[in-house]
Amino acid sequence: MRDVTLSSLERLGLGAAGAPVVDDGTLTFLMDEDAFRLFYDRTARPVWAYLARITGDRQLADDLLQETYFRFLRSRAEFEDEAHRRNYLFRIATNLAHDARRRAPMVTTPVDDGPGDFAHEHADPQSHDATGQAVRRLDLSRAMRRLKPRERSLLWLAYAQGSSHVEIARTLGLKTGSIKPLLFRARRRLSALLQGGAR
Amino acid sequence: MKACPREPEVVEAVTRGDWRQATALGDNDLRAHAASCAACGELVTLMQALREDHAVACRAADVPAAGTVWWRATIRARAEAAEKAARPITLAQGVAAASIAGVAAAFAGVAWRAFPSLPQPDPFVMLALGLGVCIVIAPLVLVFTLARD
Ligand SMILES: [Zn+2]
Numbered sequence: 001m002r003d004v005t006l007s008s009l010e011r012l013g014l015g016a017a018g019a020p021v022v023d024d025g026t027l028t029f030l031m032d033e034d035a036f037r038l039f040y041d042r043t044a045r046p047v048w049a050y051l052a053r054i055t056g057d058r059q060l061a062d063d064l065l066q067e068t069y070f071r072f073l074r075s076r077a078e079f080e081d082e083a084h085r086r087n088y089l090f091r092i093a094t095n096l097a098h099d100a101r102r103r104a105p106m107v108t109t110p111v112d113d114g115p116g117d118f119a120h121e122h123a124d125p126q127s128h129d130a131t132g133q134a135v136r137r138l139d140l141s142r143a144m145r146r147l148k149p150r151e152r153s154l155l156w157l158a159y160a161q162g163s164s165h166v167e168i169a170r171t172l173g174l175k176t177g178s179i180k181p182l183l184f185r186a187r188r189r190l191s192a193l194l195q196g197g198a199r
Numbered sequence: 200m201k202a203c204p205r206e207p208e209v210v211e212a213v214t215r216g217d218w219r220q221a222t223a224l225g226d227n228d229l230r231a232h233a234a235s236c237a238a239c240g241e242l243v244t245l246m247q248a249l250r251e252d253h254a255v256a257c258r259a260a261d262v263p264a265a266g267t268v269w270w271r272a273t274i275r276a277r278a279e280a281a282e283k284a285a286r287p288i289t290l291a292q293g294v295a296a297a298s299i300a301g302v303a304a305a306f307a308g309v310a311w312r313a314f315p316s317l318p319q320p321d322p323f324v325m326l327a328l329g330l331g332v333c334i335v336i337a338p339l340v341l342v343f344t345l346a347r348d
Contacts, residue, residue: 029272029273029276033269036265036269037265037266037269040265040268040269041265044260044262044265044268045257045260045262046253046257048256048257048260048262049253049256049257049260052256052260053252053256062261065262065263065268066263066268066271066272069268069272070271070272070275070276073272073276074272074276140248140249140252141252155245155249156249156253158210159210159213159245159246159249159250160249160250160252160253161253162210162214162250180202184202187241187242187245188200190245191241191245
Protein backbone atom coordinates (compact mmCIF):
# COMPACT_ATOMS: atom_id res chain seq x y z
CA MET A 1 0.00 0.00 0.00
CA ARG A 2 1.46 3.33 -1.04
CA ASP A 3 0.71 6.49 0.87
CA VAL A 4 1.52 9.87 -0.57
CA THR A 5 2.79 11.87 2.37
CA LEU A 6 3.17 15.61 2.79
CA SER A 7 6.85 15.44 1.91
CA SER A 8 6.21 13.51 -1.29
CA LEU A 9 3.46 15.97 -2.21
CA GLU A 10 5.90 18.79 -1.70
CA ARG A 11 8.50 17.01 -3.86
CA LEU A 12 5.86 16.76 -6.57
CA GLY A 13 5.47 20.52 -6.36
CA LEU A 14 1.86 20.36 -5.30
CA GLY A 15 0.01 23.05 -3.41
CA ALA A 16 -0.12 23.18 0.35
CA ALA A 17 -3.84 23.93 0.63
CA GLY A 18 -6.29 21.33 1.96
CA ALA A 19 -7.80 20.17 -1.31
CA PRO A 20 -6.26 17.51 -3.57
CA VAL A 21 -4.51 18.92 -6.57
CA VAL A 22 -5.36 18.34 -10.18
CA ASP A 23 -2.24 18.49 -12.29
CA ASP A 24 -2.43 17.64 -15.99
CA GLY A 25 -5.61 15.69 -15.23
CA THR A 26 -3.86 13.61 -12.55
CA LEU A 27 -5.56 13.58 -9.19
CA THR A 28 -3.46 13.27 -6.06
CA PHE A 29 -5.13 11.68 -3.06
CA LEU A 30 -3.84 10.18 0.16
CA MET A 31 -3.62 6.77 -1.53
CA ASP A 32 -3.99 5.36 -5.02
CA GLU A 33 -7.17 3.70 -6.23
CA ASP A 34 -6.07 0.10 -5.69
CA ALA A 35 -4.95 0.80 -2.14
CA PHE A 36 -8.16 2.71 -1.50
CA ARG A 37 -10.34 -0.17 -2.71
CA LEU A 38 -8.63 -2.59 -0.33
CA PHE A 39 -8.85 -0.17 2.58
CA TYR A 40 -12.48 0.69 1.82
CA ASP A 41 -13.54 -2.95 1.57
CA ARG A 42 -12.03 -3.59 5.00
CA THR A 43 -13.54 -0.54 6.69
CA ALA A 44 -16.73 0.67 4.97
CA ARG A 45 -19.20 -1.56 6.78
CA PRO A 46 -17.84 -0.91 10.29
CA VAL A 47 -17.70 2.81 9.51
CA TRP A 48 -21.30 2.79 8.28
CA ALA A 49 -22.46 0.81 11.33
CA TYR A 50 -20.67 3.31 13.59
CA LEU A 51 -22.18 6.31 11.80
CA ALA A 52 -25.65 4.77 11.82
CA ARG A 53 -25.48 3.97 15.51
CA ILE A 54 -24.04 7.25 16.72
CA THR A 55 -26.29 9.43 14.54
CA GLY A 56 -29.32 7.14 14.89
CA ASP A 57 -30.10 7.89 11.24
CA ARG A 58 -29.43 5.52 8.33
CA GLN A 59 -29.82 8.13 5.61
CA LEU A 60 -27.43 10.46 7.37
CA ALA A 61 -25.01 7.55 7.78
CA ASP A 62 -25.13 6.98 4.00
CA ASP A 63 -24.27 10.64 3.34
CA LEU A 64 -21.59 10.82 6.00
CA LEU A 65 -19.92 7.65 4.75
CA GLN A 66 -19.12 9.26 1.39
CA GLU A 67 -18.00 12.46 3.13
CA THR A 68 -15.80 10.53 5.56
CA TYR A 69 -13.88 8.81 2.76
CA PHE A 70 -13.63 12.03 0.76
CA ARG A 71 -12.07 13.87 3.68
CA PHE A 72 -9.83 10.91 4.41
CA LEU A 73 -8.59 10.78 0.81
CA ARG A 74 -7.81 14.45 0.57
CA SER A 75 -6.07 14.64 3.95
CA ARG A 76 -2.31 14.88 4.22
CA ALA A 77 -1.93 12.69 7.28
CA GLU A 78 0.89 10.21 7.74
CA PHE A 79 0.25 6.90 9.46
CA GLU A 80 2.38 4.62 11.57
CA ASP A 81 0.36 1.52 10.70
CA GLU A 82 -3.03 0.20 9.62
CA ALA A 83 -4.54 0.71 13.08
CA HIS A 84 -3.47 4.36 13.05
CA ARG A 85 -5.04 4.80 9.60
CA ARG A 86 -8.28 3.23 10.83
CA ASN A 87 -8.37 5.40 13.93
CA TYR A 88 -7.94 8.46 11.74
CA LEU A 89 -10.82 7.36 9.53
CA PHE A 90 -13.06 6.86 12.55
CA ARG A 91 -11.99 10.22 13.90
CA ILE A 92 -13.20 11.90 10.70
CA ALA A 93 -16.45 9.93 10.94
CA THR A 94 -16.87 10.93 14.60
CA ASN A 95 -16.37 14.63 13.90
CA LEU A 96 -18.79 14.57 10.97
CA ALA A 97 -21.43 12.68 12.93
CA HIS A 98 -21.18 14.94 15.97
CA ASP A 99 -21.29 18.06 13.78
CA ALA A 100 -24.32 16.73 11.92
CA ARG A 101 -26.15 15.98 15.16
CA ARG A 102 -25.34 19.43 16.49
CA ARG A 103 -26.82 21.01 13.38
CA ALA A 104 -29.88 18.73 13.21
CA PRO A 105 -30.50 16.92 16.48
CA MET A 106 -33.81 15.47 15.27
CA VAL A 107 -33.64 11.95 13.90
CA THR A 108 -35.10 11.73 10.40
CA THR A 109 -34.58 8.11 9.37
CA PRO A 110 -34.15 6.10 12.56
CA VAL A 111 -31.79 3.17 12.43
CA ASP A 112 -34.37 0.77 13.80
CA ASP A 113 -37.08 1.60 11.29
CA GLY A 114 -37.87 -0.44 8.25
CA PRO A 115 -36.17 -3.46 6.77
CA GLY A 116 -32.67 -4.37 7.84
CA ASP A 117 -33.37 -3.35 11.42
CA PHE A 118 -30.35 -4.29 13.46
CA ALA A 119 -31.59 -3.19 16.83
CA HIS A 120 -33.06 -6.54 17.74
CA GLU A 121 -31.97 -10.12 18.37
CA HIS A 122 -28.92 -8.97 20.24
CA ALA A 123 -29.37 -10.31 23.71
CA ASP A 124 -27.87 -13.50 24.99
CA PRO A 125 -30.95 -15.70 25.51
CA GLN A 126 -29.08 -17.63 28.22
CA SER A 127 -28.47 -14.53 30.30
CA HIS A 128 -30.71 -14.35 33.36
CA ASP A 129 -29.51 -11.21 35.07
CA ALA A 130 -31.71 -8.12 35.27
CA THR A 131 -29.78 -6.15 32.67
CA GLY A 132 -29.93 -9.07 30.26
CA GLN A 133 -33.70 -9.24 30.58
CA ALA A 134 -33.90 -5.50 30.04
CA VAL A 135 -31.71 -5.74 26.96
CA ARG A 136 -34.04 -8.37 25.55
CA ARG A 137 -37.13 -6.35 26.44
CA LEU A 138 -36.04 -2.94 25.35
CA ASP A 139 -34.59 -1.55 22.23
CA LEU A 140 -30.86 -0.94 22.39
CA SER A 141 -30.97 1.64 19.65
CA ARG A 142 -33.52 3.74 21.50
CA ALA A 143 -31.43 3.62 24.65
CA MET A 144 -28.31 4.54 22.68
CA ARG A 145 -30.10 7.53 21.16
CA ARG A 146 -30.76 8.88 24.62
CA LEU A 147 -27.07 8.96 25.42
CA LYS A 148 -24.77 11.86 24.62
CA PRO A 149 -22.97 11.54 21.28
CA ARG A 150 -19.63 11.02 22.99
CA GLU A 151 -21.08 8.30 25.22
CA ARG A 152 -22.43 6.51 22.16
CA SER A 153 -19.05 6.70 20.47
CA LEU A 154 -17.24 5.46 23.56
CA LEU A 155 -19.51 2.47 24.06
CA TRP A 156 -19.55 1.53 20.39
CA LEU A 157 -15.80 1.77 19.92
CA ALA A 158 -14.97 -0.04 23.17
CA TYR A 159 -17.58 -2.77 23.30
CA ALA A 160 -18.98 -3.21 19.77
CA GLN A 161 -15.69 -2.80 17.92
CA GLY A 162 -13.33 -3.89 20.67
CA SER A 163 -11.03 -0.88 20.31
CA SER A 164 -8.36 -0.35 22.98
CA HIS A 165 -8.38 2.72 25.20
CA VAL A 166 -5.44 4.13 23.21
CA GLU A 167 -7.36 3.72 19.95
CA ILE A 168 -10.52 5.25 21.43
CA ALA A 169 -8.51 8.21 22.72
CA ARG A 170 -7.04 8.77 19.26
CA THR A 171 -10.43 8.48 17.60
CA LEU A 172 -12.25 10.80 19.97
CA GLY A 173 -9.39 13.21 20.58
CA LEU A 174 -9.34 12.48 24.32
CA LYS A 175 -6.58 11.60 26.77
CA THR A 176 -6.07 7.86 27.16
CA GLY A 177 -6.33 8.13 30.93
CA SER A 178 -9.78 9.70 30.70
CA ILE A 179 -11.29 6.82 28.70
CA LYS A 180 -11.74 4.39 31.60
CA PRO A 181 -13.89 6.65 33.83
CA LEU A 182 -15.81 8.09 30.87
CA LEU A 183 -16.54 4.62 29.57
CA PHE A 184 -17.65 3.41 32.97
CA ARG A 185 -20.07 6.33 33.31
CA ALA A 186 -21.43 5.79 29.79
CA ARG A 187 -21.90 2.10 30.53
CA ARG A 188 -23.77 2.84 33.74
CA ARG A 189 -26.04 5.27 31.90
CA LEU A 190 -26.82 2.80 29.13
CA SER A 191 -27.52 0.08 31.64
CA ALA A 192 -29.80 2.40 33.62
CA LEU A 193 -31.67 3.40 30.46
CA LEU A 194 -32.15 -0.23 29.46
CA GLN A 195 -33.32 -1.25 32.90
CA GLY A 196 -35.50 1.83 33.34
CA GLY A 197 -36.97 1.64 29.88
CA ALA A 198 -35.51 3.74 27.10
CA ARG A 199 -38.79 4.19 25.28
CA MET B 200 -21.72 0.04 41.62
CA LYS B 201 -17.93 0.34 41.40
CA ALA B 202 -15.70 -0.65 38.49
CA CYS B 203 -14.12 -4.09 38.94
CA PRO B 204 -10.37 -4.68 38.48
CA ARG B 205 -11.16 -7.79 36.41
CA GLU B 206 -13.09 -5.84 33.76
CA PRO B 207 -10.15 -5.76 31.29
CA GLU B 208 -10.04 -9.58 31.41
CA VAL B 209 -13.78 -9.73 30.75
CA VAL B 210 -13.51 -7.26 27.86
CA GLU B 211 -10.70 -9.30 26.33
CA ALA B 212 -12.59 -12.59 26.70
CA VAL B 213 -15.79 -11.22 25.16
CA THR B 214 -13.87 -9.44 22.39
CA ARG B 215 -12.02 -12.68 21.54
CA GLY B 216 -15.31 -14.26 20.53
CA ASP B 217 -18.15 -16.11 22.07
CA TRP B 218 -18.15 -15.59 25.82
CA ARG B 219 -19.34 -19.11 26.58
CA GLN B 220 -16.78 -20.62 24.25
CA ALA B 221 -14.04 -18.43 25.68
CA THR B 222 -14.92 -19.42 29.20
CA ALA B 223 -15.14 -23.10 28.24
CA LEU B 224 -11.57 -22.82 26.97
CA GLY B 225 -10.16 -22.06 30.38
CA ASP B 226 -11.81 -18.89 31.68
CA ASN B 227 -14.20 -20.75 33.96
CA ASP B 228 -12.85 -18.78 36.86
CA LEU B 229 -13.67 -15.58 35.01
CA ARG B 230 -17.17 -16.77 34.12
CA ALA B 231 -17.81 -17.68 37.74
CA HIS B 232 -16.54 -14.27 38.75
CA ALA B 233 -18.82 -12.50 36.23
CA ALA B 234 -21.80 -14.43 37.54
CA SER B 235 -21.23 -13.07 41.04
CA CYS B 236 -19.83 -9.60 40.20
CA ALA B 237 -22.44 -6.96 39.34
CA ALA B 238 -19.99 -4.81 37.34
CA CYS B 239 -18.62 -7.66 35.25
CA GLY B 240 -22.06 -9.22 34.77
CA GLU B 241 -23.39 -5.92 33.47
CA LEU B 242 -20.33 -5.52 31.27
CA VAL B 243 -20.79 -8.96 29.69
CA THR B 244 -24.45 -8.32 28.96
CA LEU B 245 -23.87 -4.90 27.41
CA MET B 246 -20.88 -6.09 25.42
CA GLN B 247 -22.79 -9.03 24.00
CA ALA B 248 -25.69 -6.75 23.07
CA LEU B 249 -23.44 -4.19 21.40
CA ARG B 250 -21.30 -6.77 19.60
CA GLU B 251 -24.36 -8.51 18.22
CA ASP B 252 -25.77 -5.13 17.18
CA HIS B 253 -22.46 -4.35 15.47
CA ALA B 254 -22.43 -7.68 13.61
CA VAL B 255 -26.03 -7.26 12.41
CA ALA B 256 -25.38 -3.62 11.41
CA CYS B 257 -22.32 -4.60 9.39
CA ARG B 258 -24.33 -7.30 7.63
CA ALA B 259 -27.22 -4.88 7.02
CA ALA B 260 -24.98 -2.06 5.77
CA ASP B 261 -25.77 -1.26 2.16
CA VAL B 262 -22.58 0.61 1.35
CA PRO B 263 -21.70 1.78 -2.17
CA ALA B 264 -18.92 0.01 -4.03
CA ALA B 265 -15.37 1.23 -3.47
CA GLY B 266 -15.14 2.26 -7.14
CA THR B 267 -18.24 4.42 -6.82
CA VAL B 268 -16.92 6.20 -3.73
CA TRP B 269 -13.55 6.72 -5.43
CA TRP B 270 -15.22 8.04 -8.59
CA ARG B 271 -17.44 10.49 -6.67
CA ALA B 272 -14.44 11.69 -4.67
CA THR B 273 -12.39 12.34 -7.81
CA ILE B 274 -15.27 14.21 -9.47
CA ARG B 275 -15.72 16.37 -6.40
CA ALA B 276 -11.99 16.95 -5.96
CA ARG B 277 -11.65 18.03 -9.59
CA ALA B 278 -14.65 20.38 -9.27
CA GLU B 279 -13.23 21.93 -6.08
CA ALA B 280 -9.77 22.28 -7.61
CA ALA B 281 -11.21 23.90 -10.76
CA GLU B 282 -13.28 26.30 -8.67
CA LYS B 283 -10.24 27.19 -6.59
CA ALA B 284 -8.15 27.78 -9.70
CA ALA B 285 -10.87 30.06 -11.14
CA ARG B 286 -11.05 32.21 -8.01
CA PRO B 287 -8.07 34.52 -8.80
CA ILE B 288 -9.52 35.08 -12.29
CA THR B 289 -12.90 36.12 -10.96
CA LEU B 290 -11.22 38.42 -8.44
CA ALA B 291 -9.15 39.97 -11.23
CA GLN B 292 -12.35 40.36 -13.24
CA GLY B 293 -13.93 42.17 -10.32
CA VAL B 294 -11.02 44.59 -9.99
CA ALA B 295 -11.01 45.14 -13.77
CA ALA B 296 -14.75 45.92 -13.76
CA ALA B 297 -14.28 48.50 -11.00
CA SER B 298 -11.36 50.09 -12.92
CA ILE B 299 -13.43 50.25 -16.11
CA ALA B 300 -16.24 51.94 -14.19
CA GLY B 301 -13.75 54.53 -12.87
CA VAL B 302 -12.29 55.19 -16.33
CA ALA B 303 -15.81 55.46 -17.80
CA ALA B 304 -16.75 57.99 -15.12
CA ALA B 305 -13.61 60.05 -15.86
CA PHE B 306 -14.28 59.89 -19.62
CA ALA B 307 -17.87 61.04 -19.04
CA GLY B 308 -16.52 64.00 -17.05
CA VAL B 309 -14.11 65.01 -19.85
CA ALA B 310 -16.88 64.62 -22.47
CA TRP B 311 -19.20 66.79 -20.38
CA ARG B 312 -16.58 69.58 -20.30
CA ALA B 313 -16.37 69.43 -24.15
CA PHE B 314 -19.86 70.95 -24.25
CA PRO B 315 -19.58 74.44 -22.64
CA SER B 316 -23.30 75.04 -23.22
CA LEU B 317 -24.05 72.45 -20.52
CA PRO B 318 -23.87 73.57 -16.88
CA GLN B 319 -20.22 73.01 -15.77
CA PRO B 320 -19.86 71.62 -12.25
CA ASP B 321 -16.81 72.17 -10.11
CA PRO B 322 -13.84 69.86 -11.09
CA PHE B 323 -13.64 68.78 -7.46
CA VAL B 324 -17.28 67.64 -7.59
CA MET B 325 -16.53 65.68 -10.78
CA LEU B 326 -13.57 63.96 -9.14
CA ALA B 327 -15.66 63.14 -6.10
CA LEU B 328 -18.39 61.71 -8.37
CA GLY B 329 -15.82 59.49 -10.18
CA LEU B 330 -14.40 58.22 -6.92
CA GLY B 331 -17.93 57.65 -5.63
CA VAL B 332 -18.76 55.45 -8.62
CA CYS B 333 -15.61 53.37 -8.00
CA ILE B 334 -16.34 53.09 -4.28
CA VAL B 335 -19.92 51.92 -4.95
CA ILE B 336 -19.14 49.58 -7.87
CA ALA B 337 -15.99 47.91 -6.54
CA PRO B 338 -17.50 46.41 -3.36
CA LEU B 339 -20.60 45.29 -5.30
CA VAL B 340 -18.46 43.49 -7.86
CA LEU B 341 -16.36 41.92 -5.11
CA VAL B 342 -19.45 40.79 -3.20
CA PHE B 343 -20.87 39.10 -6.31
CA THR B 344 -17.50 37.54 -7.10
CA LEU B 345 -16.94 36.14 -3.61
CA ALA B 346 -20.55 34.97 -3.38
CA ARG B 347 -19.88 32.74 -6.40
CA ASP B 348 -16.95 31.15 -4.52
ZN1 LIG C 1 -15.81 -8.15 38.37
